[in-house]
Amino acid sequence: LALNESPFAPSDQIAAVIKQSAAVANCYGNPACTRLVNAISETYAIPVERLICGNGSEELLEVVARTFVQRDDEIVLSQYGYIVFEMIARRLNARLVKAPESNYVCQADALLDCITSSTRLIFLANPNNPTGTMMSVAQVQQLLQALPNHIVLVIDLAYGEFVGFDYCEHIHKLVADYDNVVVTRTFSKAFSLAGLRVGWAHAPAWMIPGLYAARGMGTVNALAQAAAVVSLQELVLVREQVRLIRSECQRITDALENLGVRCIASETNFLLMTIVGSSRESTEALVDFVFDNEGILITLAREAGLERFFRVSVSTIENNNRLISAVERFLEQCKELD
Numbered sequence: 001l002a003l004n005e006s007p008f009a010p011s012d013q014i015a016a017v018i019k020q021s022a023a024v025a026n027c028y029g030n031p032a033c034t035r036l037v038n039a040i041s042e043t044y045a046i047p048v049e050r051l052i053c054g055n056g057s058e059e060l061l062e063v064v065a066r067t068f069v070q071r072d073d074e075i076v077l078s079q080y081g082y083i084v085f086e087m088i089a090r091r092l093n094a095r096l097v098k099a100p101e102s103n104y105v106c107q108a109d110a111l112l113d114c115i116t117s118s119t120r121l122i123f124l125a126n127p128n129n130p131t132g133t134m135m136s137v138a139q140v141q142q143l144l145q146a147l148p149n150h151i152v153l154v155i156d157l158a159y160g161e162f163v164g165f166d167y168c169e170h171i172h173k174l175v176a177d178y179d180n181v182v183v184t185r186t187f188s189k190a191f192s193l194a195g196l197r198v199g200w201a202h203a204p205a206w207m208i209p210g211l212y213a214a215r216g217m218g219t220v221n222a223l224a225q226a227a228a229v230v231s232l233q234e235l236v237l238v239r240e241q242v243r244l245i246r247s248e249c250q251r252i253t254d255a256l257e258n259l260g261v262r263c264i265a266s267e268t269n270f271l272l273m274t275i276v277g278s279s280r281e282s283t284e285a286l287v288d289f290v291f292d293n294e295g296i297l298i299t300l301a302r303e304a305g306l307e308r309f310f311r312v313s314v315s316t317i318e319n320n321n322r323l324i325s326a327v328e329r330f331l332e333q334c335k336e337l338d
């Protein structure tokens with residue numbers, strides 16, 4: 001339960017289309033992902049000239065940064081922003097500027113305070129990984145109203161579906177209203193296709209040719225394209241799975257908080273938590289205990305300032321029960337040792 005994947009396997013229809021595509025894997029996939037772009041356009045009512053697909057949204061995050069950021073330019077992100085933003089900045093030799101969060105939530109004012117004449121781009125995962133928290137649409141609007149329009153705001157909606165499809169729609173509207181906003185989405189989380197690597201970006205039409213130029217020609221493989229098209233026909237199933245995951249997220253929160261674990265209120269399919277009064281060593285011991293006793297892998301937070309936190313992906317009821325029970329046994333063992 002370490003990578004915030006979906007616990008649900010792709011549907012039989014998707015498995016069948018992957019098999020069909022595998023039979024013609026001697027041919028390249030379509031570099032423009034035409035069928036997938038059309039399907040995304042129809043599903044979300046976004047013009048095709050504002051869409052580009054990528055090898056996971058991770059590729060597109062880097063493609064956008066590579067398009068707008070040069071060595072020594074500044075990239076702003078929040079204090080506990082997604083670690084890949086930091087990795088991208090380092091690959092580009094850009095300077096990283098981190099805005100303080102309040103209560104593990106990113107703040108519009110704090111991001112704006114970080115802006116200098118060298119700022120080229122802001123990365124905002126909303127909700128964010130690893131915190132699971134988010135800014136409201138109104139707060140994002142507040143950020144955009146004050147943001148100079150030569151600075152690009154990338155809003156990463158990898159977990160947007162867990163907040164709601166309506167929420168995603170509101171965020172996408174910002175791309176129509178502002179010429180400097182890019183929204184990225186993924187098929188890896190709510191759509192259960194993490195292993196195929198496919199994501200997409202909604203950007204102002206003027207940016208799209210530049211993003212294609214910065215992206216590799218055939219980075220979205222044919223199997224991924226075909227599967228993603230079918231997954232968009234299964235929105236009823238996706239919504240139901242999202243509902244189950246959100247309800248399990250609440251159930252895990254309640255159960256672990258009862259045991260004295262502090263869970264940061266999550267809007268996603270994962271939880272960031274810490275055992276009250278724990279040290280880095282005891283948090284590591286918990287991660288080891290859960291693995292040794294249940295074979296369940298959970299993640300130690302890597303961000304500076306979150307050393308006593310661990311992150312858990314919400315899974316099936318059975319796996320979640322095993323996790324809760326392992327944490328309970330670990331805490332009992334700690335009490336006995338005291």
Ligand SMILES: Cc1ncc(COP(=O)(O)O)c(C=O)c1O
Nearest residue numbers: 056057058125129158186188199
């Ligand atoms: C906030 C965030 N953005 C993007 C990604 C990357 O997703 P993808 O599988 O689409 O590359 C992740 C994956 O964990 C994530 O947590």
